[in-house]
Amino acid sequence: MEMVAEKQVKALSERTLRRLPRYIEILKRLKSEKIEFVSSNMIADELGLDSIQVRKDLAATGVTGKPKLGFAIDELINGIKHTLNWDNQTDAFLVGAGSLGSALLGYKTFSDHGLNIIAAFENEPSKVSGIINNITILPIEKLSDMAFRMKVHIGVITVPIDQAQHVADMMIEGGIRAIWNFAPIHLKVPDFVIVENAQLSHSLGVLTHKLAESLKGENK
Amino acid sequence: MEMVAEKQVKALSERTLRRLPRYIEILKRLKSEKIEFVSSNMIADELGLDSIQVRKDLAATGVTGKPKLGFAIDELINGIKHTLNWDNQTDAFLVGAGSLGSALLGYKTFSDHGLNIIAAFENEPSKVSGIINNITILPIEKLSDMAFRMKVHIGVITVPIDQAQHVADMMIEGGIRAIWNFAPIHLKVPDFVIVENAQLSHSLGVLTHKLAESLKGENK
DNA sequence: TAGATTGTTAATCGATTAACAATC
DNA sequence: TAGATTGTTAATCGATTAACAATC
Numbered sequence: 338m339e340m341v342a343e344k345q346v347k348a349l350s351e352r353t354l355r356r357l358p359r360y361i362e363i364l365k366r367l368k369s370e371k372i373e374f375v376s377s378n379m380i381a382d383e384l385g386l387d388s389i390q391v392r393k394d395l396a397a398t399g400v401t402g403k404p405k406l407g408f409a410i411d412e413l414i415n416g417i418k419h420t421l422n423w424d425n426q427t428d429a430f431l432v433g434a435g436s437l438g439s440a441l442l443g444y445k446t447f448s449d450h451g452l453n454i455i456a457a458f459e460n461e462p463s464k465v466s467g468i469i470n471n472i473t474i475l476p477i478e479k480l481s482d483m484a485f486r487m488k489v490h491i492g493v494i495t496v497p498i499d500q501a502q503h504v505a506d507m508m509i510e511g512g513i514r515a516i517w518n519f520a521p522i523h524l525k526v527p528d529f530v531i532v533e534n535a536q537l538s539h540s541l542g543v544l545t546h547k548l549a550e551s552l553k554g555e556n557k
Numbered sequence: 558m559e560m561v562a563e564k565q566v567k568a569l570s571e572r573t574l575r576r577l578p579r580y581i582e583i584l585k586r587l588k589s590e591k592i593e594f595v596s597s598n599m600i601a602d603e604l605g606l607d608s609i610q611v612r613k614d615l616a617a618t619g620v621t622g623k624p625k626l627g628f629a630i631d632e633l634i635n636g637i638k639h640t641l642n643w644d645n646q647t648d649a650f651l652v653g654a655g656s657l658g659s660a661l662l663g664y665k666t667f668s669d670h671g672l673n674i675i676a677a678f679e680n681e682p683s684k685v686s687g688i689i690n691n692i693t694i695l696p697i698e699k700l701s702d703m704a705f706r707m708k709v710h711i712g713v714i715t716v717p718i719d720q721a722q723h724v725a726d727m728m729i730e731g732g733i734r735a736i737w738n739f740a741p742i743h744l745k746v747p748d749f750v751i752v753e754n755a756q757l758s759h760s761l762g763v764l765t766h767k768l769a770e771s772l773k774g775e776n777k
Numbered sequence: 778t779a780g781a782t783t784g785t786t787a788a789t790c791g792a793t794t795a796a797c798a799a800t801c
Numbered sequence: 802t803a804g805a806t807t808g809t810t811a812a813t814c815g816a817t818t819a820a821c822a823a824t825c
Contacts (some may be wrong), residue, residue: 406783609793
């Protein structure tokens with residue numbers, strides 16, 4: 338039981354994981370400007386971070402830099418993508434073809450981010466059997482069986498709040514292991530299921546609070 | 558210079574701010590079940606948090622509980638809303654009436670979250686002068702002037718990546734003080750402008766990474 | 778070689794968790 | 802009164818930042 342050495346054992350913190358896509362953003366821009374190497378300092382400046390933090394984050398991807406030169410941009414992009422598993426695509430089902438769901442179905446860029454939405458599901462009969470961005474909308478009853486048969490591992494929930502838990506249950510029954518949840522509700526799931534919340538209100542609350550504080554400070 | 562006592566001086570951490578909307582979600586549900594008091598323990602259980610953390614967070618809103626009884630739900634909801642400034646509505650402009658922007662324009666619930674989108678702006682002439690959810694879509698050229706004249710303080714950016722910085726600049730020129738940014742780019746803004754990023758890729762990266770780790774663990 | 782930059786170990790900071798007295 | 806729950810002070814934990822040796 339003495340540490341069966343794996344390529345990369347250290348767990349990445351959630352904070353680091355959330356910064357990695359930001360690095361990719363900067364790196365892609367630099368790459369398009371034909372730049373080949375970048376220092377941690379340059380990245381830090383672009384994003385308003387600390388260069389030590391950038392180096393720590395990048396170290397977690399396993400990519401190493403060269404003293405005096407910095408990091409090879411191509412290698413770094415690939416390393417970060419690999420860490421996020423964005424160099425593979427995982428099949429996903431989306432449930433809830435309302436306006437947000439439809440907008441997500443229209444996103445071409447998810448394939449660059451490891452996500453491949455292969456079907457959508459709906460409650461509402463009038464929407465069923467429509468097609469958005471080449472993705473067919475199926476009746477919700479088929480969700481569990483199809484997820485199971487097609488070995489789909491990711492579920493995206495964009496249904497109203499009162500249906501979200503039920504949809505999550507069906508997903509899990511179908512073997513789905515990770516849920517990207519846009520409904521403003523805390524889903525109850527077994528330990529082996531990963532839930533990532535993408536709820537607008539969380540981010541909006543930070544904004545409205547900070548703005549109020551900032552404007553208050555002015556009238557002092 | 559010795560502490561001009563204000564109602565509530567302690568700064569709220571960003572972590573706390575992000576949890577506050579989750580408390581509201583639970584509290585509203587309990588309220589609909591006619592429950593009047595709730596303990597920090599019950600809230601913690603519902604959300605998978607620690608009850609001490611819940612008490613600390615709630616303390617930051619200024620609402621106090623009663624030993625043995627817990628917190629009065631109505632009072633708590635109001636206190637949290639006040640902390641987030643969700644008991645006021647701040648006027649906002651949205652720029653970029655693509656699919657995501659249009660979906661956001663359709664959200665009726667932003668008014669419960671302190672946000673009142675009063676106009677949308679677009680580059681694309683074919684979309685200009687359309688109306689979505691009673692909100693008129695105007696040509697982008699009018700953005701700065703109108704923001705200034707109408708004293709709009711919040712800007713929502715849902716344009717493609719290559720236009721986002723320019724739109725942010727126009728917003729700031731028009732006096733906008735807080736930007737809710739959905740474009741996957743780090744905006745450069747003066748210190749007095751608040752930027753809150755709502756970028757899907759950040760949350761998606763956490764999901765795809767964790768799922769990969771989880772599935773890897775299984776085949777060990 | 779001198780200088781810039783990496784990568785790591787140590788120090789600091791802030792957030793979470795624990796302990797416990799106060800109180801209804 | 803006894804017991805449950807709050808609210809606060811102290812302890813722990815983890816993430817950020819600092820210091821610095823290694824290296825190209």
